[in-house]
Amino acid sequence: MSAANHPNVAANYVEHGRKVLAIEQNAIAALAASINDDFARACALMMACKGRVVVTGMGKSGHIGGKIAATLASTGTPAFFVHPGEASHGDLGMITGQDVVIAISNSGETHEVLAILPVIKRLGVPLIALTGKPESTLASLSDVHVSVAVSEEACPLGLAPTASTTATLVMGDALAVALLNERGFTANDFALSHPGGSLGKRLLLRVSDIMHTGERVPKVSAEAIVTEALMEISRKGLGMTTIVDDQDQLLGLFTDGDLRRILDQRVDIHQTVIANTMTTQCVTARPEMLAAEALKLMETRKINGLIVVNKDKQVVGAFNMHDLLRAGVV
Template identity: 55%
Template sequence: MSVTDEKTMLKAFDRIDPDPRIAARALLLARETLQIEADAINAMHARLAADDSVGRAVALLLACKGRVVVSGIGKSGHIARKIAATLASTGTPALFVHPAEAAHGDLGMVTADDAFIAISYSGESAELMAILPVVKRMGSALISMTGKPGSSLAQLADVHLDVSVAKEACPLNLAPTASTTVTLALGDALAVALLDLRGFKEEDFARSHPGGALGRRLLTHVRDVMRSGAAVPAVGADVKLTEALLEITQKGMGMTAVVDADGRPLGVFTDGDLRRMIEKVQDFSKVLIRDVMHAKPRSIGPEKLAVDAVAVMEQYRINQMLVVDADGKLVGALHIHDLTRAKVI
């Protein structure tokens, strides 16, 4: 933060009324808002127990051969965008279409194979009602989410989802607050039900979120982050320790693999092994690496997930691990820093 920004912020704090009554009033309103919205969700939870509309909506969405198109205007439009995004990221192809833009050409994105979710608390939004007859004539299934079961939109829909609330959290009972919260929550419920029924797994989620932490954990394989070729430290079993130390220094992994004539690992020697040897061995020039290596080193296949390598390293408290192919030959090496840089850890 620059000095100027810091001074500006301090001046802003100076203008804040220190009267504790303001803080108390703010806290009261915050708690009331949360309570009203929680009550609204609980009321919908109870209402759904005697209503099969969610089940019918999910069945309709599962049968959809195209995409789920979600639409709304104003605050409902913002909720519609979020619902479409949640559906798309959990295995149900979906997109948001603005109703006003749809009336001017974007309706071409909707096909007869699609399912259409129209969101309007009043159920009378002019922009939505202008395009929905076309959607119905096209043959798209229509699901409505309104707070008015007797509204034009609710009557037009194949399935109506009731998102009515007793009151908004807004003290004026005007700004969409509790109603948008309930609508968003019901949208999440639809997405979760579809996710489960489609058998959507962590791997599927990772494929739609390759840039996220979970995507990296579930899509990054050992072969993607391991060191290979000339970057892998390796020496033969008959070389002297001094030669092995040179290999460790040059490759910068803090260890070297010890391999047989066919390139299969026989052991490993690390910086830690060297430190422990200093107290016992005076002359390194006559020591063979085979006599001081750790036999049967931990290894992993290149096709394994990098997160599996992390688990092995943590279990055995090691910082390096060898990578071997199906024939047991050394093809790479991993350092804990490689996994950190790849953001697998």
């Protein structure tokens, strides 16, 4: 047995891993004390911002800053990340007097961050600092300081940013969500900034975007016999057919499940009129319904397809679970 696979070594891995989680959990719990008046002032500055929130930070703080900027942007607060090193060589031009800057540095003494403060101050841009040192240079020069101090890093050497970066990330989430709630940001707003993702599809697609229409909608009259209905189901491939009157108003529905039911009852499918076997209490959708709502309805009622009717109860479309899958809603 190799040393790496020895039970004692495996136990050590588990022990160290759990210790890291415990340290970082404690760091997050202690962070609640920083959700105070300073936190509220930081939120107020960003809410009042007429431009964008510019996040900056070096090294690991920069990676966290990029994520914070992305979270702000996707939850209704326009934001972007600027690397402080690049800012000193031209990227400061991206910052305007209408913006707010969030500067991240655990020590509060990061040279690259401090180097751009004079320009930020000259522009009169409000500065929010996230540091672990309230007495640091960055904290003292900021308009608002939000503490992300931790009692210890998860790294046993106390060198690699671990608990401190986790605390900063969580604080960024707290700021973003506090602003989201104050703005009244909705799920549809979120989807508008994520149109290419599955969430965007779930939230923005409507039934009218995915339903079959025109000749692709299965329809038979109430006088049709069961075999004619089965042929329509086979032709249209949706596992069901509607039964409509002369005005295309929905009278009933016949599905593969209904076929199994009448076969068990030994009904003569060559002689029986479909009106005598159809389901009249139909679950239907409207064209303007969100596809996600339709999916929820189908899951709740345990059905595989839906008929779409307009306000006059005329059949205008149909779709099934396969259509939702193809559209990326499921």
